[in-house]
Structures are given as C-alpha cells and as structure tokens.
Amino acid sequence: MKYLHLALDFGSSGGKVIAGNIQNDKLILSEVNRFSNSPVEISRISFWNILNLYNHIIESIQIAQKNDQKILSLGIDSWGLDFGLLNEKGYLINNPVHYRNMFKTNIMQEAIEKAGKKWIYEHSPTQFQPFNTLYQILAYQKYAPDFVRISKDLLMIPSLLNYFLTGEKAIDFTMATTTQIYNHRKRKWDEEIMKKFDIPDILPEIVPAGTKIGKIKKDVLNNNSDIDVILPASHDTGSAYAAIASDPSDTLFISLGTWCLTGAIVKEVPFNKELMENNLAAEGCLDGSFRILANVTGMWLIQGIIKSLNLPGNSDTYQKITDMAQNAKPFSSYINVDDPSLQNPQDMIQAIIQQSIKDNDTVLNETSQVIRTALEGIAFKVNEVKEKLSKILKIDFKRVHAVGGGTRNKLLCQFIADATGLTVLTGPIEGTAVGNLVSQLYALQFVKNFEEARDLIKRSFDFQIFEPKEHDVWKEAFTSFQKKK
Structure with a gap:
C-alpha cells in the first residue's frame, strides 16, 4: 500500500492537488487533480465559488484513494485576506467576496483617517492594501451590517474549508499575520484594533503552522475516514517560502x-x-x-x-x-x-x-x-x-x-x-505544494x-x-x- 500526504493548493485563478510521499529518502510528488477557480460575478460584485472548491476537495480525495493508496494527511493553503462568515448554528452566511472588489471602495482610506496610518501599523505592521481583511470587515459593516451582526465566526478560506471537513475552527499563524488585525509583537489578535473599529469577537483561535486540527468527519466521505487534517502554513506564500x-x-x-x-x-x-x-x-x-x-x-x-x-x-x-x-x-x-x-x-x-x-x-x-x-x-x-x-x-x-x-x-x-x-x-516549481507537504511532515514528525x-x-x-x-x-x-x- 502506498501512503500519501495531500497538498490542496487553491490559487486565485486555479487549484491543484499534489500528493507527496517519501521514497528512498526523497519527497516524491504526483499530481492528483487540477481545476479552475473562477469567481462568479453578480450585480458587479465578484464572489468565490466556495462550495465548488469544497466539491473539488472531495473529488480529489476520492481520486487519490484509488489504486491501493492510503491518505495519511491533507493540508489546505490558499490566497490570503478573504473569508466566510458563520452564524451561531455554524451555517455559512455569505459566499466569500473576491478581494479585488475592494479596489472599488475607499474603506482603507476611511480607516486611516479614523485611526491614523502610524497607529494601525504600530499595532499590526503589515502592508497597507485596500483588500486586507480588516478593510473587508469594515466594508461589510458599512454595506451589509446585518451579515456582521449575526456572525459568530469569521474563517479564512483554508480554515473555512477545514471546518467543512472536520467541524473544527482555527487559523494558523501565517494566515493571521496577513489580516492587519494581528499584533506581530504580542503574537495574538490586536484587541485595540478590534475595539477601535468595533470588530466583534468573531476571530478564530490562532495555532502554529503545522498543527494537526482533527480528522475528517465520518459523514463527509461516507466511510470511517482516518485522514489527519493539518493546518499547514495555510497562507500560500507562507507555504511557498517553506519550500525555499x-x-x-x-x-x-x-x-x-x-x-x-x-x-x-x-x-x-x-x-x-x-x-x-x-x-x-x-x-x-x-x-x-x-x-x-x-x-x-x-x-x-x-x-x-x-x-x-x-x-x-x-x-x-x-x-x-x-x-x-x-x-x-x-x-x-x-x-x-x-x-x-x-x-x-x-x-x-x-x-x-x-x-x-x-x-x-x-x-x-x-x-x-x-x-x-x-x-x-x-x-x-x-x-x-x-x-x-x-x-x-x-x-x-x-x-x-x-x-x-x-x-x-x-x-x-x-x-x-x-x-x-x-x-x-x-x-521547486510546485513550491507552495512542497511547503504545504513539508508542514504536514513536520506536524506528523516525519x-x-x-x-x-x-x-x-x-x-x-x-x-x-x-x-x-x-x-x-x-x-x-x-x-x-x-x-x-
């Protein structure tokens, strides 16, 4: 039997699933699946088709399990910044919005005028981009306040897909640092930013990259799945850098x-x-x-x-x-x-x-x-x-x-x-997938x-x-x- 680790790498234009296994002291890759990731535009707003991405995960697992192959673990990485919202019952409220929509707004400038650029950067020293998670939340507050009001959890794309698979809610360190809500020096969510911008307590627990978060639920694959789900460096750049x-x-x-x-x-x-x-x-x-x-x-x-x-x-x-x-x-x-x-x-x-x-x-x-x-x-x-x-x-x-x-x-x-x-x-060319796989191998102590x-x-x-x-x-x-x- 061949034992595999699956790296599910979702990019802003397409996704791919790469299997990795160690043979003769080397990491050997094989492509399992590849698919497009096309946003859906409705009323001039672009949305990610998150349910279609989830279907590709299930499809890819089923493909990889063929030919006497056993999947030991999987990890999901993606672009940063975008997220889904869950209500108190755990149901998805919104289809995640595409970050490029934020070029059409002036939300970042409004936030800077309210708090000051220096103040924001001192609390969360990351790049000012109009599509940062912070400004996307503020856009929801301005244009769709009911979504935020009924939200219980905010989950970034990999965390949301992991939640569908396992029922667990967590974000890894690499993804948290991209949001402009994370305090890099205190290494936790910045409470002052949340207070300043009236962000409710909807952010998930932060765990180190390379953390085992759970098993796939039995009802997901209609069998007794024993696949470990790992939070790798779930921001795709974090995984890519792990491959250098x-x-x-x-x-x-x-x-x-x-x-x-x-x-x-x-x-x-x-x-x-x-x-x-x-x-x-x-x-x-x-x-x-x-x-x-x-x-x-x-x-x-x-x-x-x-x-x-x-x-x-x-x-x-x-x-x-x-x-x-x-x-x-x-x-x-x-x-x-x-x-x-x-x-x-x-x-x-x-x-x-x-x-x-x-x-x-x-x-x-x-x-x-x-x-x-x-x-x-x-x-x-x-x-x-x-x-x-x-x-x-x-x-x-x-x-x-x-x-x-x-x-x-x-x-x-x-x-x-x-x-x-x-x-x-x-x-390596498949750098993000390699970094994702390395995260899994580290989590499992290979x-x-x-x-x-x-x-x-x-x-x-x-x-x-x-x-x-x-x-x-x-x-x-x-x-x-x-x-x-």
Missing part, C-alpha cells in the same frame, strides 16, 4: 505566480518606520519567523494580456507570449507594475499602454512591446524591493531564490538576475525540525540557475527611465 531551501540569512526570496512576492526572512519584526513608509508587509513563516516582503504584481499582467488577446491560458500560449517578448526591442518603456489601474482592468493591454504613457510618456505600438515592458517592469520592481530591504534590514543579499509556477518563464527569471545583479536559483525539512527539499528537487549577464545595461536603463519621470 537556500540560507534564509542572506537570500532574497520570491514566490512567483499571480503575485511576485519578494522578501527576506527575519526572526522578529523590527521597530522601523521605514517598513511602513515603504509599505512592506510582515507575514508569518512556518517556523514562526517573519517574511518582510512587498506584494509586487507578477504574472497577473501576463494572464491579463492573454485574456485581452482572447487566447487559451495553456502552456503553448505562455510560450508564445514569452517568445514575443524575447524578440521585442529591450527597454521600449517603463511602467509601475503596481499601479492600481493594472489591478483589475477590463483590457490589460490597453491598461499597460496607458500606464506607459503615464509613467514614461511613451506609446507602445506593438503587443510584443507591451509584453516585454510588463516583464521588464516586474524585474525592475524586484530590484527596487531588493535595494529597500537591503538598506532597511541591513542584509547583504548573496542570491535570489524563486519558487512557484512563474519560474517556468525563464525569460523573466533571467530579467530578474540582470536587474538585481544576483544569481537566481529557481525551484521531519523533526526545519533544518531536516530544508535538507529533504535540497535532495528531492532539481534547481535551475540564472546568472546575471547585463546588469550594467539594466542599471543604465533604469536610471534613464527615472530621469524622465
């Missing part, structure tokens, strides 16, 4: 997917006003440390370009898009990839063209130029983050290590090496500590290396763009 095996003391880490989440790891969050001034997040890691990072817009731009071109989102299309960028003229323009206009546009190509005019007074006439400018913009932004983190945290970065599906884009990886002047290591976990990853996967080739050219181009602004 490079030395955490001098490595710039990137989780490269829809977002290009770029940061460094520290033991404790420093008291430093520059973190707030540069809008850097402080989010939790599997081992209880923190990642100080920036949410740089990543492959979201390429996904949007593909949608604008009405092309299928498959590997052939991504290769075609990359080839177009490869053959385009370098440094046609510069864009700020994090501009709000690029976060939810109707037409990404037109949005990038307009952003180029705004940022660089340059019209991009060819689609290939649009694609290359987007990729170059991501690499430029990564280098900006590197410079800021190096200065603020006093880290002399020796390398970049990137994980995630976006690392399949070798052109972007080379751009990042050239922009930063650092060697870029990539792998690995005793995090050093053992890193060693397991190192001997289990191949890594690609990209050496910087044109760092001086990139520096000159960026300086030129900055002078034009």
Whole structure:
C-alpha cells in the first residue's frame, strides 16, 4: 500500500492537488487533480465559488484513494485576506467576496483617517492594501451590517474549508499575520484594533503552522475516514517560502505566480518606520519567523494580456507570449507594475499602454512591446524591493531564490538576475505544494525540525540557475527611465 500526504493548493485563478510521499529518502510528488477557480460575478460584485472548491476537495480525495493508496494527511493553503462568515448554528452566511472588489471602495482610506496610518501599523505592521481583511470587515459593516451582526465566526478560506471537513475552527499563524488585525509583537489578535473599529469577537483561535486540527468527519466521505487534517502554513506564500531551501540569512526570496512576492526572512519584526513608509508587509513563516516582503504584481499582467488577446491560458500560449517578448526591442518603456489601474482592468493591454504613457510618456505600438515592458517592469520592481530591504534590514543579499509556477518563464527569471545583479536559483516549481507537504511532515514528525525539512527539499528537487549577464545595461536603463519621470 502506498501512503500519501495531500497538498490542496487553491490559487486565485486555479487549484491543484499534489500528493507527496517519501521514497528512498526523497519527497516524491504526483499530481492528483487540477481545476479552475473562477469567481462568479453578480450585480458587479465578484464572489468565490466556495462550495465548488469544497466539491473539488472531495473529488480529489476520492481520486487519490484509488489504486491501493492510503491518505495519511491533507493540508489546505490558499490566497490570503478573504473569508466566510458563520452564524451561531455554524451555517455559512455569505459566499466569500473576491478581494479585488475592494479596489472599488475607499474603506482603507476611511480607516486611516479614523485611526491614523502610524497607529494601525504600530499595532499590526503589515502592508497597507485596500483588500486586507480588516478593510473587508469594515466594508461589510458599512454595506451589509446585518451579515456582521449575526456572525459568530469569521474563517479564512483554508480554515473555512477545514471546518467543512472536520467541524473544527482555527487559523494558523501565517494566515493571521496577513489580516492587519494581528499584533506581530504580542503574537495574538490586536484587541485595540478590534475595539477601535468595533470588530466583534468573531476571530478564530490562532495555532502554529503545522498543527494537526482533527480528522475528517465520518459523514463527509461516507466511510470511517482516518485522514489527519493539518493546518499547514495555510497562507500560500507562507507555504511557498517553506519550500525555499537556500540560507534564509542572506537570500532574497520570491514566490512567483499571480503575485511576485519578494522578501527576506527575519526572526522578529523590527521597530522601523521605514517598513511602513515603504509599505512592506510582515507575514508569518512556518517556523514562526517573519517574511518582510512587498506584494509586487507578477504574472497577473501576463494572464491579463492573454485574456485581452482572447487566447487559451495553456502552456503553448505562455510560450508564445514569452517568445514575443524575447524578440521585442529591450527597454521600449517603463511602467509601475503596481499601479492600481493594472489591478483589475477590463483590457490589460490597453491598461499597460496607458500606464506607459503615464509613467514614461511613451506609446507602445506593438503587443510584443507591451509584453516585454510588463516583464521588464516586474524585474525592475524586484530590484527596487531588493535595494529597500537591503538598506532597511541591513542584509547583504548573496542570491535570489524563486519558487512557484512563474519560474517556468525563464525569460523573466533571467530579467530578474540582470536587474538585481544576483544569481537566481529557481525551484521547486510546485513550491507552495512542497511547503504545504513539508508542514504536514513536520506536524506528523516525519521531519523533526526545519533544518531536516530544508535538507529533504535540497535532495528531492532539481534547481535551475540564472546568472546575471547585463546588469550594467539594466542599471543604465533604469536610471534613464527615472530621469524622465
């Protein structure tokens, strides 16, 4: 009989289920299932189809149990920030709302005006984003107060799905740190933020990442299930960072997917006003440390370009898009990839063209130029983050290590090496799933500590290396763009 651990990784555009088992002292992966995660739009509001995601969990477990395979454990990770609300009877009140709706509101600014940006950051030092959980709760209070009034529990996406499976309610440390309600220094929910903004006592118990929370209920799979449900590093970036095996003391880490989440790891969050001034997040890691990072817009731009071109989102299309960028003229323009206009546009190509005019007074006439400018913009932004983190945290970065599906884009990886002047290591590609599985192995004591976990990853996967080739050219181009602004 083959014994498996299942990593259920839900991203904002799709989900996948990866099985892991240890063979010959290596972690071996196999894909169980893959599916789209498409929001449903009603009256111009986008909702997550949470019940469909739950059905995919059940379907994936049933697929994995075939062929004399026994599932020992499973763990769910997802994007952060979004949540479902339960009433006092445990029934789901709302279909979770998609975080990108929050770009249409001014709730974050209203909260800052009420409490002060410095006050909020001192209590919960994370990145100010209009879609943070705090501001989503305030939006409910403003636009749908009855939902909050009858709520008994607020559960983030992985915790909500775990509740459906086990009946248990808990959130892990890594996900709690993303909400802007968590006090990183006291390591608990911040009571003053809750009081200031009249947030009721609906937040769940916080447990360490890698905690066994229960078994799947007997009625879920119509049998006597003995599967342990683990809360891994349930924020997908937390799991992705858990898969990075490079030395955490001098490595710039990137989780490269829809977002290009770029940061460094520290033991404790420093008291430093520059973190707030540069809008850097402080989010939790599997081992209880923190990642100080920036949410740089990543492959979201390429996904949007593909949608604008009405092309299928498959590997052939991504290769075609990359080839177009490869053959385009370098440094046609510069864009700020994090501009709000690029976060939810109707037409990404037109949005990038307009952003180029705004940022660089340059019209991009060819689609290939649009694609290359987007990729170059991501690499430029990564280098900006590197410079800021190096200065603020006093880290002399020796390398970049990137994980995630976006690392399949070798052109972007080379751009990042050239922009930063650092060697870029990539792998594992399924970084989030690997980190999720490592969390489970730690919870079940198959690995005793995090050093053992890193060693397991190192001997289990191949890594690609990209050496910087044109760092001086990139520096000159960026300086030129900055002078034009």
